[in-house]
Amino acid sequence: KAGVTQTPRYLIKTRGQQVTLSCSPISGHRSVSWYQQTPGQGLQFLFEYFSETQRNKGNFPGRFSGRQFSNSRSEMNVSTLELGDSALYLCASSWRGRRGGTEAFFGQGTRLTVV
């Protein structure tokens, strides 16, 4: 079973540009979440999608947006990039079993550097 795949692995962008990151969840997983990881703030929740609908949203400005497609693949977009957006962006797919157990599987992340 293939794991969560994030593309690209590395990105370098300049301030003011926009960027789109992609995440392919594990087959059968309908929930996809995005996290920003930085040395200063740790792991911060961005948003969660389930069946193409945003279910939860973290405390990030509107420049951060996302969407999910019918095949559960998800994209995250950051517009008007700032230096502070430099981070590792992690995607996680998850499922919830009938007995309520849950598990999130993480991708290897996309390292975004804004210069």
Place this chain on the structure above:
Amino acid sequence: AQRVTQPEKLLSVFKGAPVELKCNYSYSGSPELFWYVQYSRQRLQLLLRHISRESIKGFTADLNKGETSFHLKKPFAQEEDSAMYYCALSGSDRGSTLGRLYFGRGTQLTVWP
């Protein structure tokens, strides 16, 4: 407000010594608690969750609702246990989705030979 606190940023022990990584949380409902581990150059992966009450790689964690803690323990640490450990809390209403995960800042465990 939901919060996960890992008081130790760094923790070092010698091989064969017991290890305990502390995790405290605050949450108004009934949370799901998890421990995630990130080995060097590897992706973040689930180590264990409180609902399963299982032992993985010799690690156990018990949810103490009175003390709002979910400490991770291992009686005899091994060098391969060296990694970054994150405690996480899910505030899901146990619907269809996992919901938002609240992570602690992580504890870097180093096990010396």
